[in-house]
Amino acid sequence: MLRVVGKRLVVAIPLIVAVASISFLFLQITPGSPASVILGTRATPEGIRELDHKLGLDQPLPTQYGDYLSELVHGTLGHSLLNGQSVTGLLASRLQVTLSLAILATLVSAVVGMWLGTFVATRRGWYDRVLTPVSGLGLAMPSFWLGTLLVLLLAIHTHALPATGYVPIERSVVQWAYHLVLPVVALSAALVAAIARQTRVAMIEELGRDYVRALRAAGVPRRSIVWRHALRNASIPVVTTLGLQFVGVLGGAVIIEQVFSLPGVGSLVLQAANSHDVPVVQGVVVASAVVVLVVNLVLDLVLMALSPKVRRA
Amino acid sequence: MRSRAIRGVATLALCAAVAVAVAGGGGSAAAATNSNLLFASLTGTNPNFDPAQGSINMNYFLAPVYDTLIRESTNGTFSPNLATKWGYTNPKTFTMTLRTGIKFTDGTPFDAAAVKANLMHVKTGKGPLASEMSVLKSVTVLSPSRVRLNLSQPYPSMPTVLASVSGMMASPKVLNSKSLATSPVGTGPYTLDTSATVTNDTYVYDKRSDYWNSAAYPYKQISVKNMDPAAALNALQSGQLNAAEFGDATSISRIKKAGIPFTGGPYNVWTLFLLDRGGKKVPALKSPLVRQALNYAINRPALVKAVQLGYGRPTTQLVKPGQPGYSAKMDKAYPYDPAKAKKLLAQAGYAKGFDLPAVSVSIGDTAMSALKSYLRAVGVNLKIKDVPIGDWIGDIVAGKYPAAFLPYGVVETYYDYGQFATPGAGFNPFHSSDAVVNRLYKQAASAPASKRNALLRELNERLVKQAWFLPMFSDTFGIAHSKSVKGIVWKSLRPPLYYRWSPAS
Numbered sequence: 001m002l003r004v005v006g007k008r009l010v011v012a013i014p015l016i017v018a019v020a021s022i023s024f025l026f027l028q029i030t031p032g033s034p035a036s037v038i039l040g041t042r043a044t045p046e047g048i049r050e051l052d053h054k055l056g057l058d059q060p061l062p063t064q065y066g067d068y069l070s071e072l073v074h075g076t077l078g079h080s081l082l083n084g085q086s087v088t089g090l091l092a093s094r095l096q097v098t099l100s101l102a103i104l105a106t107l108v109s110a111v112v113g114m115w116l117g118t119f120v121a122t123r124r125g126w127y128d129r130v131l132t133p134v135s136g137l138g139l140a141m142p143s144f145w146l147g148t149l150l151v152l153l154l155a156i157h158t159h160a161l162p163a164t165g166y167v168p169i170e171r172s173v174v175q176w177a178y179h180l181v182l183p184v185v186a187l188s189a190a191l192v193a194a195i196a197r198q199t200r201v202a203m204i205e206e207l208g209r210d211y212v213r214a215l216r217a218a219g220v221p222r223r224s225i226v227w228r229h230a231l232r233n234a235s236i237p238v239v240t241t242l243g244l245q246f247v248g249v250l251g252g253a254v255i256i257e258q259v260f261s262l263p264g265v266g267s268l269v270l271q272a273a274n275s276h277d278v279p280v281v282q283g284v285v286v287a288s289a290v291v292v293l294v295v296n297l298v299l300d301l302v303l304m305a306l307s308p309k310v311r312r313a
Numbered sequence: 314m315r316s317r318a319i320r321g322v323a324t325l326a327l328c329a330a331v332a333v334a335v336a337g338g339g340g341s342a343a344a345a346t347n348s349n350l351l352f353a354s355l356t357g358t359n360p361n362f363d364p365a366q367g368s369i370n371m372n373y374f375l376a377p378v379y380d381t382l383i384r385e386s387t388n389g390t391f392s393p394n395l396a397t398k399w400g401y402t403n404p405k406t407f408t409m410t411l412r413t414g415i416k417f418t419d420g421t422p423f424d425a426a427a428v429k430a431n432l433m434h435v436k437t438g439k440g441p442l443a444s445e446m447s448v449l450k451s452v453t454v455l456s457p458s459r460v461r462l463n464l465s466q467p468y469p470s471m472p473t474v475l476a477s478v479s480g481m482m483a484s485p486k487v488l489n490s491k492s493l494a495t496s497p498v499g500t501g502p503y504t505l506d507t508s509a510t511v512t513n514d515t516y517v518y519d520k521r522s523d524y525w526n527s528a529a530y531p532y533k534q535i536s537v538k539n540m541d542p543a544a545a546l547n548a549l550q551s552g553q554l555n556a557a558e559f560g561d562a563t564s565i566s567r568i569k570k571a572g573i574p575f576t577g578g579p580y581n582v583w584t585l586f587l588l589d590r591g592g593k594k595v596p597a598l599k600s601p602l603v604r605q606a607l608n609y610a611i612n613r614p615a616l617v618k619a620v621q622l623g624y625g626r627p628t629t630q631l632v633k634p635g636q637p638g639y640s641a642k643m644d645k646a647y648p649y650d651p652a653k654a655k656k657l658l659a660q661a662g663y664a665k666g667f668d669l670p671a672v673s674v675s676i677g678d679t680a681m682s683a684l685k686s687y688l689r690a691v692g693v694n695l696k697i698k699d700v701p702i703g704d705w706i707g708d709i710v711a712g713k714y715p716a717a718f719l720p721y722g723v724v725e726t727y728y729d730y731g732q733f734a735t736p737g738a739g740f741n742p743f744h745s746s747d748a749v750v751n752r753l754y755k756q757a758a759s760a761p762a763s764k765r766n767a768l769l770r771e772l773n774e775r776l777v778k779q780a781w782f783l784p785m786f787s788d789t790f791g792i793a794h795s796k797s798v799k800g801i802v803w804k805s806l807r808p809p810l811y812y813r814w815s816p817a818s
Contacts, residue, residue, distance in 0.1 A: 030701075031700070031701045031703065031704050032701040032702065032703020032704050033703050033704060033707050034703065035707075036703055036704065036705070036706050036707035037702065037703050037706075038366075038440075038441065039440075039441045039706070040368055040370070040441055040706065041706060041719075041721070041732070041740075042368070042441040042442065042443075042444050042445075042732075042739070043441075043706045043707060043710055043739065044444070044710055044739040045707075045710055045711050047439070047443070047444070048707055048710075050439045051439055051440075054439055080359075082359050082361060083359060083360070083361040083362075083366075083494040083495055083512075084361075084491055084494045084495070085494070085495055085512055085513075089512070090512055090513065093511055093512060094511075094514075148543070151547050151551075152547075155547060155551040156547060156550045156551050159551060159552065162551070162553060163544070163547040163548050163550070163551040163553055164540070164544050164545075164547060164548040164551075164553055165548070165553060258541045258544065259541075259543070259544060260544065261538065261540045261541060261544035261545070261548065263511040263514035263515060267514065267539075268513060268514075271359060271513060271539070274702065275359070275703075276703040
């Protein structure tokens with residue numbers, strides 16, 4: 001296991017440098033001037049030139065790239081062009097929100113989706129006929145639309161849950177969870193549907209295998225066959241999907257954070273992109289790459305724990 | 314098996330219900346109360362607490378921590394704040410007497426030297442407001458409580474400028490420190506609580522116990538949050554917010570339908586700036602007849618209905634009602650008359666029309682599409698080039714396009730004429746010059762206040778008659794608030810923000 005972690009870390013460093021370099025180049029060729037945005041309607045050609053100079057944006061591209069890589073090596077990711085705030089500091093204050101949202105949405109979809117899929121696979125019949133259209137509905141519902149609908153019903157009309165906002169977990173665990181109920185439901189609805197469908201198919205396949213018949217013949221209780229043996233094997237493709245979907249959830253969080261006004265990385269990058277705050281956008285790209293690498297590593301470790309085949313590979 | 318499944322579902326539902334009940338069923342850590350004011354800014358601006366790098370959009374964030382030198386009231390008059398007396402001793406000299414006994418939150422006394430340091434900091438700061446101080450030649454400290462501003466030319470806008478972000482005073486000890494961008498040190502009624510603040514999202518301010526005008530700011534805490542309009546409206550309706558500023562027609566329409574109190578008024582005039590009045594890129598624009606024809610070609614009331622859902626005001630001028638220079642009769646100068654537009658184009662030698670390239674951004678898409686249809690009907694082909702917002706203003710001031718879509722909100726008439734009507738103005742990139750405009754602008758600069766308004770009005774009427782612009786309508790901006798707050802008066806994103814806002818009960 002340690003060897004796997006070591007291998008991944010060796011690959012991660014050049015990968016992060018590559019991601020950082022590509023994002024740097026892409027953002028450099030993106031049209032738009034941060035100086036023009038900062039000066040707004042008070043901009044003049046001279047004013048834009050002076051501010052570009054002050055912010056170092058008139059430096060040759062290789063110089064700017066060198067400065068950026070130097071910042072990256074020192075782990076600071078640069079400073080916001082708008083208020084000079086450290087990008088690392090900005091990300092640190094926002095990551096908790098986005099990760100809370102993404103981890104909870106993934107957990108909820110894993111637990112509910114796998115339970116639903118297993119439940120339907122073991123019963124079939126009309127449960128099966130209901131799951132397909134209902135999960136189709138879940139997949140078809142855009143998270144922002146569902147979020148808006150939930151706010152309307154549960155926040156504005158009934159005042160049961162908050163419409164917006166976030167409370168840090170260290171301030172109050174209950175309030176933290178309370179404020180995340182609606183965003184997590186909105187974000188995980190489609191994931192629940194997808195996981196339920198995949199679990200159902202995988203479980204039907206597993207329950208038809210010879211080892212299940214052998215377990216039944218040996219008198220192993222049905223509950224144990226389903227939840228201990230079949231689900232363990234069926235969960236391998238499901239866990240792979242969950243890992244991939246976690247990355248998708250990070251992307252979906254950008255919209256959900258806007259709907260529920262959550263101070264996460266999504267809203268940070270959206271504001272930064274609108275105001276051409278290039279260092280912040282680059283910082284978010286690099287941070288996202290790190291998160292994806294960590295998720296992939298965790299995924300590999302989980303799969304190794306689940307399957308001896310993967311361990312041996 | 315089935316009963317176990319049902320029991321499982323029931324248990325899950327019970328857990329969820331208990332969790333919600335424990336959480337307080339509607340209570341929120343961010344709930345609006347009588348001691349906490351929760352306000353949402355929808356300008357999408359992240360504050361820089363260095364006033365030299367500030368802008369009018371940052372007012373919501375800067376106003377709690379900084380006092381301005383002069384206070385502008387909502388009816389346009391001025392009242393004392395950090396300066397107790399002020400005035401022009403001659404058109405190029407502005408003198409102020411300062412309030413004594415005031416200290417910045419770092420203990421530095423507020424005095425004439427602090428004023429000098431701040432104003433020169435804005436002038437040399439290369440920020441958005443440096444142009445407001447461009448005529449400031451020097452500042453003379455006459456005594457600890459008296460200061461004189463020496464101007465390079467007459468500048469009647471100084472009281473307005475000093476009542477806004479340029480007039481916000483920060484401690485001279487931190488003016489050149491990088492930390493000022495995120496850690497303000499002012500004399501204002503509140504201090505920024507950096508531990509509760511989430512940068513670029515929510516800013517939390519705690520009331521100062523030793524503030525000199527404490528009664529005007531009854532809230533113990535103010536939180537200002539950057540929000541999306543839809544989320545802000547949801548938060549307002551669910552009782553999570555006290556107030557929020559709105560500027561888009563869809564939200565205002567929802568606010569009105571929901572019966573939420575709203576105070577606001579006209580702000581930006583959505584205008585196609587006809588920049589190339591010398592005809593360098595588009596020869597047709599040189600003729601006033603052509604520019605007038607364009608003004609006759611559009612149906613402004615229909616545009617207000619379609620683009621602003623009725624929450625706007627048709628207009629043919631950039632100056633708004635109530636502002637110096639506004640001319641009511643000019644709003645009737647160009648009724649919708651496509652036949653007359655065609656006739657004027659024919660008179661000018663453009664009976665077959667012409668191509669008119671114009672720069673725009675996504676926010677103007679609907680209005681520009683409608684404008685394009687109206688102009689096409691009289692033979693003018695408006696060729697819209699949508700650019701990223703980061704290029705938009707830069708492209709306009711660099712003179713890359715003969716025309717430009719720009720929603721422009723005049724704040725102080727004389728100052729704003731200097732932004733778009735004088736030969737050296739930023740929004741006059743082709744350096745259009747009109748002898749009458751130049752004469753009136755110069756006269757208005759040094760005229761006594763009693764005569765200045767008439768000169769500004771004459772100037773405005775000249776610009777409308779010469780059709781320098783193609784204004785369509787003014788949009789509506791304002792503050793929607795819950796019934797738990799009183800005293801909110803909106804005035805073009807400017808102070809007095811939070812001043813005398815108080816709990817209704």
